[in-house]
Amino acid sequence: MPTATNTAATLASMKGAEGTSGSPEPARSPMECATGHPAAPDKIRSMAIQRCPICRTEVRTNPRYPDHLCQDCATRAIAADGRPLKFFNTSATGGFEAIYADDNTPAEAVTRDHVVFVDGVRCVANEARFGGIVIRPAP
Numbered sequence: 001m002p003t004a005t006n007t008a009a010t011l012a013s014m015k016g017a018e019g020t021s022g023s024p025e026p027a028r029s030p031m032e033c034a035t036g037h038p039a040a041p042d043k044i045r046s047m048a049i050q051r052c053p054i055c056r057t058e059v060r061t062n063p064r065y066p067d068h069l070c071q072d073c074a075t076r077a078i079a080a081d082g083r084p085l086k087f088f089n090t091s092a093t094g095g096f097e098a099i100y101a102d103d104n105t106p107a108e109a110v111t112r113d114h115v116v117f118v119d120g121v122r123c124v125a126n127e128a129r130f131g132g133i134v135i136r137p138a139p
Contacts, residue, residue, distance in 0.1 A: 053137050054118055065128070069118060069135045077116040077125060077135060079107055085116060087125055087133040096127040 050061045052070035059070045077085045084101040098110035110116060116125045121137055128134040 054121055065134050065136060067136050069123065069137075073118050074133075074135045077118050077123065079110050079116065083107070085110060085125075087135075089127055089131055089133070094127045094131065096125070096133065098125065 048061060050059050050066060051057065052059050052073055053067050054069055054073040057070045057072070059068065062068055077087075079085055079098075079100070085098050085107055086101045086104075087096065087098050089095050090097050096111065096114070098107040098116075099105060100107050110125070114124050114126050115138065116123050116135065118135065123135050124138050125133060125135045
């Protein structure tokens with residue numbers, strides 16, 4: 001069981017403060033592991049920064065959807081007629097449906113074609129692989 005002293009020393013070294021040896025920990029490149037060796041290629045890929053293609057805000061990295069919109073941009077999705085939209089899965093196993101946010105009526109054309117617009121950019125809204133909705137710029 002760790003003692004309070006060991007825990008404090010560990011926390012101090014994690015914060016970059018002086019460790020138990022009295023010298024500061026050397027600065028490491030994000031491309032190096034704790035021993036100073038180059039990081040494995042799969043670790044480098046997981047450190048990649050992903051940005052929303054509309055507003056350029058940093059988003060959670062998702063290799064399956066490298067160009068997915070951030071939540072703020074996704075909430076601004078509108079249909080071709082300019083009406084705001086909401087999306088949801090039709091069941092626990094998936095499916096996709098769009099409704100108009102202003103009156104909760106079905107947005108049949110969007111449900112059928114999946115085409116939406118965000119800040120004038122043509123996008124595609126669809127069900128994500130493990131549930132939820134993903135919006136991406138149209139190819």
